[in-house]
Amino acid sequence: MASLNSTEQQRGISVSVQNLTKTYGKNKEVLAVDSVSFEVKKGELFGLIGPDGAGKTSIFRMLTTLLFPDSGSATVDGFDIVKDYRQIRNTVGYMPGRFSLYQDLTIAENLHFFATLFGTTVEENYHLIKDIYVQIEKFKTRRAGKLSGGMKQKLALCCALIHKPTVLFLDEPTTGVDPVSRKEFWEMLKRLKEQEISIVVSTPYMDEATMCDRIALIQGGKILSLDTPDNIIGAYPDTLFAVRSNNMYDLLRTLPQYENIKAHYAFGEFAHVSFKSGNASDLEKFLKQKGLSGIETKTVVPNIEDAFIKMLQS
Amino acid sequence: MKTILFLIQKEFRQIFRDKAILVITFVVPTIQFLLLPFAANYEVKNVNLSVVDHDRSDMSQELISKVTGSGYFKLVSYDESYDQAYKNIESDASDVVLEIPKGFEKNLIKEDHEELFVAVNAINGSKAGLGSSYLLQIISNYNNDIRVETGSSSGNVAPQIDVASSNWFNIHMNYKLYFVPGILALLVTLVGGFQTALNIVKEKEIGTIEQINVTPIKKHHFIIAKLLPFWVLANVVFTVGLFLAWLVYGITSEGNVFVMYTFIALYLFVALGFGLLVSTFCETQQQAMLIMFFFMLIFILLGGLFTPIDSMPAWAKTVSRFNPMRYLVEVMRMVMLKGSSLHNILPHFAIVLGLGIFLNGWAVLNYRKTN
Secondary structure, three states, X not given: OOOOXXXXXXXXXXXXXXXXXXXXXXXXXXXXXXXXXXXEEOOOEEEEEOOOXXXXXXXXXXXXXXXXXXXXXXXXXXXXXXXXXXXXXXXXXXXXXXXXXXXOOEHHHHHHHHHHHOOOOOOOOHHHHHHHHHHHHXXXXXXXXXXXXXXXXXXXXXXXXXXOOOEEEEEOOOOOOOHHHHHHHHHHHHHHHOOOOEEEEEEOOXXXXXXXXXXXXXXOOEEEEEEOHHXXXXXXOOOEEXXXXXXXXXXXXXHHHOOOEEEEEEEOOXXXXXXXXXXXXXXXXXXXXXXXXXXXXXXXXXXXXXXXXXXXXX | OHHHHHHHHHHHHHHHHOHHHHHHXXXXXXXXXXXXXXXXXXXOOOEEEEEEEOOOOHHHXXXXXXXXXXXXXXXXXXXXXXXXXXXXXXOXXXXXXXXXOOOHHHHHHHOOOOOOEEEEOOOOHHHHHHHHHHHHXXXXXXXXXXXXXXXXXXXXXXXXXXXXXXXXXXXXXXXXXXXXXXHHHHHHHHHHHHHHHHHHHHHHHHOHHHHHHOOOOOHHHHHHHHHHHHHHHHHHHHHHHHHHHHXXXXXXXXXXXXXXXXXXXXXXXXXHHHHHHHHHHOOOHHHHHHHHHHHHHHHHHOOOOOOOXXXXXXXXXXXXXOOHHHHHHHHHHHHHHHOOOOOOOHHHHHHHHHHHHHHHHHHHHHXXXXX
């Protein structure tokens, strides 16, 4: 990137974040975002993945000009988030984690309202929201407060899109939404990418991370890793085994006693295990000695969650 | 301008969609307006009187019948002794005791001098104060009558000044005439200030203000669009109030109604600004409600609506100088009862304008800082 000149950079890069830091509290004692840097390319679906309280929302609020950073800088569409906040407000779409449209206005009125605020009309950009809007259109005279969770998310996405933003910020758009609607929602995001809209999305769900082009794993305000989901998984250094027995509770209690064990944690109906040395058959023997029965081991391909847990533990 | 109109349209749509708000805005003030002036009455009638008449003469009988005939007093007991009458006060059966000593008639005629004893139950301060002053007035009238009667024979009438008073601008001392404009002022403040604060805080509470803040909409557009609907509503409430004052209480304005509307227009600038200021300090409607309630009580009690400002201690007078409602109450009474013109209330205009600039300026500065 360094070799490109600034105009080309502006064309290729949607969001650029450099050492962004945010603290809260009187004495700045709560470090919410700790010198975070990343770039989002134009038309990219970029995910911020991390547990609750990792600092995702603080990053979003700074990038959408709702919050001033303590230090560091960031640009959205080449506009500085502090100096050029007006321009940014013209070009970005933001969907906060909490549903925050007018509950006493109908679907159609909310949409019309946000279109007009941006000096445009629903008709002008209808093609952007058509796929999503048709799903809620039959309720368009219903007040937003009376919609189901999934429909609210769809309406919020429509309202964030109606002014044809160049960058879309979605803060935990699928939290509290049923699995079917979640899947639908991510498919909608993929379709939006084709419209050349850059999307920055945050989620606490690991399974959604693989839907992104690139992800940043965040914990405690710091980026632990930033790459494509495949590369992050591919960089997983150890061979991973899944272990099961008739008594999972005893299994999880017994595993730490095995001296060659490197990492172990419950993962669905299995326990995931990696070794410093030795292999799975040695472990099976050890577990049998300890009186466990019905032991089953197999190698597994690590997924993004394994990668994330690995990073948290190291 | 187009944006503001559009935002205002949205505000009105939301206001008219919320049935509870509509009821609170129009029905509740109307009911208050119809009930409060009847209930809040300064006139003291039916003061319970106990009489202890040790003299039982013609003159003492005459005095008692004058007192009971005045219409203010109700004779509840005719007691043998003061102790007995005092028991009535203790049991709250009577408010005032009038004790006439033995030899009242004889001393009055022979020595031209006699003393009466009046005891008042002061638990209800205003009833006690007014009751005893009524009683003293009746006794002194009676005293004069006797002096005239007896004086002609003895020939030593003391020269005296007779004061004839007349109640200007409210000839019959009709309390409703005094109260109705005041309560109208209160209602206008309620609709203007309270609802503005709650409405803005509601946007914060629901989170819509965040969504608004990431749009290109300008802050002052948003604020104006928030204030203007309540400015209009308060004017409507005021108009309804004026109509009811005429219909129910038969009160019409002595002065030009447009003078009042002009002042209300400016006054609402203050009330709305105050609501806006409170909203910048609050995160929830509950907080806004309680803060507004606190200030509302101060505005009402130190506004000269119920008790005259002139009789307040110095510190309260100072506070009331910064109380916008005081000026509205004054102007309403001046225009409605006295017929004051724009020229007469210019000082009020100046002060309220100053308060408005101060409150709105502070509110806007604070609004910028917090959002």
